[in-house]
Amino acid sequence: MNSVLAARGLVKTYGEVHALAGVDIDIKAGDVLAVVGPSGSGKTTLLHVLSGILRADGGEVFLDGRAIGELNETGRSALRRTAFGFVFQSGMLVAELTAEENAALPMLLAGGSREESLGAARLWLTRLGLQGMEKRRPGELSGGQAQRVAIARALAHRPRVIFADEPTGALDTRTGQEMMTALLQAAEETNAAVVIVTHDKAIADRALRVVEIQDGRIAAGVSA
Amino acid sequence: MRIALAVLRRDRRSQVATVLVALGVMIAVSLVLWLVAAPNGLQARADRTAWRDVVGQSDKGAISVAMNRDSYDGKLIERFDVARNEQGGIKVAAGITKFPEAGEVLLSPALADLVRTTPAEKLGNRFPGRLIGELGPEALKFPGELVAIIGHDKVENGFPAPGLEGGSGSYRDDYHGMLYLLTRVGLVVLVVPCLVLVASAARLTAAKRERRLAALRLAGASPRQVVIMTAVETAIGAVAGSVLGVVLAQPFSHITAKVPWEGGTWYPGDFVPAPAVVAAVAVLAPVLVITAAIMGLRRVVNRPLSAEEKRKVRSWRLLTIAGAMGVFFLGILYAQEAGGDSQFTVVLLGLGAVAFALVLAGPVLTAWVGRFFVGRWRTPSTLLAGRRLSGDPVAAFRGSAGVVIAVFTGSMALTMLPGLESQVPYRDGTWNENAIVAEQVTHDVTPLRLATSAPIVTMLEGKVSTGDKSDDGSYVIVGRCADVAELLTGLTCRPGPAVYASAPLQGDVFESMGPHDSVTAKLPAQYETRPFEGTSRVQVVVDADLLPTMAGKVSMVGVPTTPENRDAVHTALIGTLPGVRLVDGELRELWGSTLMDDLQRATVIGLSIAAVLGGIGAAVSAAGSVIDRRRTFGALIAAGTPIRVLGHALRREVMLPVFAVTLAACGAGIVVGLGLLTLARGLVGHGEMPITPWVVAPVGVGLVVALVAALACGPVLRGISPRDYAAE
Ligand SMILES: Nc1ncnc2c1ncn2[C@@H]1O[C@H](COP(=O)(O)OP(=O)(O)OP(=O)(O)O)[C@@H](O)[C@H]1O
Numbered sequence: 001m002n003s004v005l006a007a008r009g010l011v012k013t014y015g016e017v018h019a020l021a022g023v024d025i026d027i028k029a030g031d032v033l034a035v036v037g038p039s040g041s042g043k044t045t046l047l048h049v050l051s052g053i054l055r056a057d058g059g060e061v062f063l064d065g066r067a068i069g070e071l072n073e074t075g076r077s078a079l080r081r082t083a084f085g086f087v088f089q090s091g092m093l094v095a096e097l098t099a100e101e102n103a104a105l106p107m108l109l110a111g112g113s114r115e116e117s118l119g120a121a122r123l124w125l126t127r128l129g130l131q132g133m134e135k136r137r138p139g140e141l142s143g144g145q146a147q148r149v150a151i152a153r154a155l156a157h158r159p160r161v162i163f164a165d166e167p168t169g170a171l172d173t174r175t176g177q178e179m180m181t182a183l184l185q186a187a188e189e190t191n192a193a194v195v196i197v198t199h200d201k202a203i204a205d206r207a208l209r210v211v212e213i214q215d216g217r218i219a220a221g222v223s224a
Numbered sequence: 225m226r227i228a229l230a231v232l233r234r235d236r237r238s239q240v241a242t243v244l245v246a247l248g249v250m251i252a253v254s255l256v257l258w259l260v261a262a263p264n265g266l267q268a269r270a271d272r273t274a275w276r277d278v279v280g281q282s283d284k285g286a287i288s289v290a291m292n293r294d295s296y297d298g299k300l301i302e303r304f305d306v307a308r309n310e311q312g313g314i315k316v317a318a319g320i321t322k323f324p325e326a327g328e329v330l331l332s333p334a335l336a337d338l339v340r341t342t343p344a345e346k347l348g349n350r351f352p353g354r355l356i357g358e359l360g361p362e363a364l365k366f367p368g369e370l371v372a373i374i375g376h377d378k379v380e381n382g383f384p385a386p387g388l389e390g391g392s393g394s395y396r397d398d399y400h401g402m403l404y405l406l407t408r409v410g411l412v413v414l415v416v417p418c419l420v421l422v423a424s425a426a427r428l429t430a431a432k433r434e435r436r437l438a439a440l441r442l443a444g445a446s447p448r449q450v451v452i453m454t455a456v457e458t459a460i461g462a463v464a465g466s467v468l469g470v471v472l473a474q475p476f477s478h479i480t481a482k483v484p485w486e487g488g489t490w491y492p493g494d495f496v497p498a499p500a501v502v503a504a505v506a507v508l509a510p511v512l513v514i515t516a517a518i519m520g521l522r523r524v525v526n527r528p529l530s531a532e533e534k535r536k537v538r539s540w541r542l543l544t545i546a547g548a549m550g551v552f553f554l555g556i557l558y559a560q561e562a563g564g565d566s567q568f569t570v571v572l573l574g575l576g577a578v579a580f581a582l583v584l585a586g587p588v589l590t591a592w593v594g595r596f597f598v599g600r601w602r603t604p605s606t607l608l609a610g611r612r613l614s615g616d617p618v619a620a621f622r623g624s625a626g627v628v629i630a631v632f633t634g635s636m637a638l639t640m641l642p643g644l645e646s647q648v649p650y651r652d653g654t655w656n657e658n659a660i661v662a663e664q665v666t667h668d669v670t671p672l673r674l675a676t677s678a679p680i681v682t683m684l685e686g687k688v689s690t691g692d693k694s695d696d697g698s699y700v701i702v703g704r705c706a707d708v709a710e711l712l713t714g715l716t717c718r719p720g721p722a723v724y725a726s727a728p729l730q731g732d733v734f735e736s737m738g739p740h741d742s743v744t745a746k747l748p749a750q751y752e753t754r755p756f757e758g759t760s761r762v763q764v765v766v767d768a769d770l771l772p773t774m775a776g777k778v779s780m781v782g783v784p785t786t787p788e789n790r791d792a793v794h795t796a797l798i799g800t801l802p803g804v805r806l807v808d809g810e811l812r813e814l815w816g817s818t819l820m821d822d823l824q825r826a827t828v829i830g831l832s833i834a835a836v837l838g839g840i841g842a843a844v845s846a847a848g849s850v851i852d853r854r855r856t857f858g859a860l861i862a863a864g865t866p867i868r869v870l871g872h873a874l875r876r877e878v879m880l881p882v883f884a885v886t887l888a889a890c891g892a893g894i895v896v897g898l899g900l901l902t903l904a905r906g907l908v909g910h911g912e913m914p915i916t917p918w919v920v921a922p923v924g925v926g927l928v929v930a931l932v933a934a935l936a937c938g939p940v941l942r943g944i945s946p947r948d949y950a951a952e
């Protein structure tokens with residue numbers, strides 16, 4: 001099966017610092033890839049380059065075989081809201097919006113109608129065990145609940161790849177594991193690939209593949 | 225303290241905020257100093273012109289003075305005909321070289337120049353005599369004022385006075401009361417946007433600071449240390465701003481001195497506030513700002529791990545508008561009863577209450593607008609804006625407070641101005657427009673006949689009654705009908721002696737009136753009464769032939785003029801009948817239009833400053849609201865939200881509450897304007913209340929200002945990188 005997302009020889013430098021120094025990676029549909037490595041090794045940078053938030057200084061990222069480096073910011077922005085989904089460390093939900101509106105936001109931004117988007121959002125919130133909390137604000141949710149809203153948001157528009165940068169970083173171990181379960185289940189249902197950056201060994205263990213980054217290079221690619 | 229300084233040195237956002245705080249405080253301080261100094265300016269003028277208020281101090285005096293207002297070429301001339309009544313030195317005020325004896329003339333420099341460059345028969349002959357000197361600035365109301373003091377043997381209509389010197393002047397007449405009121409209203413209107421600016425600037429760092437301080441608290445910093453740090457950070461900006469403001473007030477007062485009021489500009493020194501006031505403002509402003517910053521921090525300091533709180537606004541805030549309106553109108557009622565100084569204070573308190581209530585109620589309206597859009601959004605930008613407005617209405621409204629106050633005042637002014645216009649002195653239409661009439665004439669009119677070839681109409685005022693003491697009688701003018709008809713509007717004569725009146729006269733006893741001793745005569749038993757509708761002042765004209773014994777007696781002189789000889793006739797009348805009061809249409813219109821021009825100019829200047837300040841405040845506040853939510857926006861952009869959509873939402877967020885609240889402010893402005901107009905009408909006694917569509921113009925201006933402010937979000941938004949979600 002062909003890769004959904006592939007990267008060849010990615011290089012990203014900040015002045016002297018080589019945040020990425022030649023990274024190759026292939027991600028297939030339904031893949032769950034954990035990126036691990038010491039602090040400052042380049043994990044976040046890799047995630048940003050793969051998702052088109054950052055432009056690589058060298059190398060290329062391919063989505064379904066198309067190079068995304070050729071796209072301008074508007075094109076990459078469109079890509080991010082249609083083909084990709086994001087789960088950030090502390091949810092990063094819009095504080096004023098309700099849970100369902102937060103989850104529906106990517107679909108709305110992609111031009112979805114109000115009913116359709118909210119309907120899909122509610123469906124996902126229910127699947128993630130958040131029924132009854134659709135009208136709550138992020139401030140009225142626990143950290144784990146907020147993170148599940150973030151998963152619903154990342155999945156509601158059925159993206160090809162979900163990127164998660166330390167999604168469990170702000171959660172305790174048990175809640176973190178629950179969140180992982182929810183994320184993996186949901187991704188499986190939509191056949192989305194998951195790229196997850198984590199420090200947590202227990203979280204990384206749940207991935208199908210683990211990639212270890214050191215000084216901007218892939219030190220070891222362990223397949224499970 | 226050292227940490228605060230270190231932060232300031234490194235963090236660009238703290239620097240920007242500090243500069244903005246300094247800017248806000250600076251503008252506020254110099255504006256306050258300026259507005260506080262305005263009464264000083266009036267006092268300075270009043271002190272310099274105190275020598276003109278000497279009349280009426282005693283029944284007998286060393287001199288006689290007749291004061292009159294005259295005009296030439298659209299400029300007002302203050303004219304003083306004086307004569308000494310006894311020998312000896314006569315006290316004169318500073319700026320008056322010496323008391324002018326008969327045949328001597330003192331002119332202000334500007335008038336002297338004008339006389340030099342104008343043909344004598346048009347202007348110079350109004351001041352017969354030898355020019356012995358020019359009046360110094362100490363005796364003039366403003367630079368370029370036209371003043372003349374003319375010495376005579378005897379002043380026919382003079383009032384006794386001890387000399388040309390007064391005590392300290394008082395400026396509390398109507399006209400000055402107006403400026404007093406304007407500056408006080410201005411104080412509210414201009415200081416509020418300044419406060420918004422300072423508050424928004426302080427908030428620029430607040431969100432970040434709160435997080436940093438919370439971290440410091442967790443790290444074990446004592447609340448005291450935390451508070452001191454904040455105080456230091458804010459103090460730097462506030463103190464610098466205050467010092468700059470005081471320094472800036474100096475050149476500022478010179479600019480202000482160029483703004484004309486009551487016919488002239490000011491002397492630069494007029495607008496200098498008392499040192500104690502300067503010191504008080506300079507110290508109070510930063511203290512207030514720092515106190516506000518510390519108060520705002522108390523929340524963080526007391527609860528290091530405070531979660532995001534939901535800010536609820538309650539609808540009772542709306543009631544405050546009704547309450548404030550009530551206070552305002554009670555104030556008006558009270559003011560109509562009371563009069564005097566307390567009148568203004570009460571009205572101002574009411575006005576302040578209304579402005580304050582608007583600011584209080586603003587968030588409620590904002591929340592309503594938000595809820596309205598949350599109910600029926602179709603696009604994500606409407607959803608985002610609507611939720612923001614209903615979610616944190618206080619923050620969403622804060623920035624527009626200045627604009628709202630400006631709109632409130634603007635509609636108030638636009639409601640009042642046309643109404644005031646109808647109240648200022650106007651031509652009463654008694655006399656034809658081409659007529660110049662001298663009232664209170666006791667003089668010999670022979671010199672006048674010599675001085676001009678124009679036809680001269682002499683008239684005698686008096687009343688006709690039954691002769692009973694209780695009978696007030698009717699006011700009549702005695703003169704040759706054909707001549708009087710040249711001056712009086714609406715009088716048509718036919719040959720033969722008659723009385724011209726709308727109804728037959730009651731009684732036949734004529735008694736003359738005017739400045740000279742009264743004489744009586746009897747009307748013939750039979751005479752014809754011909755129709756005359758009458759003007760506002762003159763209802764009855766009696767042909768001179770009906771009262772032959774009154775021949776030669778004069779109390780009014782009128783001259784029908786042509787555009788060519790008007791100035792010359794005017795000059796001849798003034799020059800040969802010293803001390804008379806002239807009724808010349810030009811003069812009255814001049815007076816009225818000066819007042820209107822002054823009001824309009826003051827309003828325009830004040831509102832422009834308010835609009836600009838409001839705009840800056842709104843822009844800083846809008847930019848601050850974006851910076852506050854930088855991480856959220858960063859995450860949205862990372863997840864693919866087009867900046868365009870965010871920009872759209874932000875613009876709605878700024879515009880919608882401004883629109884709703886300015887509409888309310890406009891309504892309040894109209895109501896309050898009408899109230900003030902009622903009060904003014906009570907003072908003046910006439911005037912209509914015309915409302916023009918223009919009163920809603922401030923809403924448009926407010927929206928434009930808000931739009932410009934909203935555009936400030938653009939650059940800030942573009943400055944946000946998608947990776948900002950992980951910042952801090
Ligand atoms: N904007 C930037 N400017 C300069 N250097 C940067 C920037 N962003 C990252 N770096 C550097 O690039 C390297 C990789 O950073 P990156 O954030 O990818 O690390 P990371 O593996 O995600 O670390 P962590 O586990 O701590 O999150 C680091 O040395 C970092 O200092």
Ligand SMILES: [Mg+2]
Nearest residue numbers: 043044045165
């Ligand atoms: Mg990282």
